[in-house]
Amino acid sequence: AASDVYKRQIADIASVELTAYKSMRNEQLRRAIAALPETQRRRLVMYYFDGLTYEEIAERERCTHPAVIKSVKAAISKLKKYFFK
Numbered sequence: 001a002a003s004d005v006y007k008r009q010i011a012d013i014a015s016v017e018l019t020a021y022k023s024m025r026n027e028q029l030r031r032a033i034a035a036l037p038e039t040q041r042r043r044l045v046m047y048y049f050d051g052l053t054y055e056e057i058a059e060r061e062r063c064t065h066p067a068v069i070k071s072v073k074a075a076i077s078k079l080k081k082y083f084f085k
Contacts, residue, residue: 032082033075040075047072 033041043061046052047068054072058065 043071044075
């Protein structure tokens with residue numbers, strides 16, 4: 001019984017640590033996205049968070065489909081550099 005309580009306490013500590021780590025990473029991601037140039041940020045958010053296609057974004061932004069792809073890829077590249085220096 002005592003070992004069960006100990007195991008539960010260890011699991012609770014691990015859970016808290018994991019939650020804190022995820023929260024930290026989410027905050028880092030928010031900061032990295034906020035640091036992107038506005039057009040890249042806006043298009044990245046529409047694509048990944050709003051679920052729009054490149055075509056839908058191009059239509060909304062009144063630009064070409066390749067321009068949207070280029071913006072999103074550039075944003076992803078910058079985020080990768082931010083996280084994997």
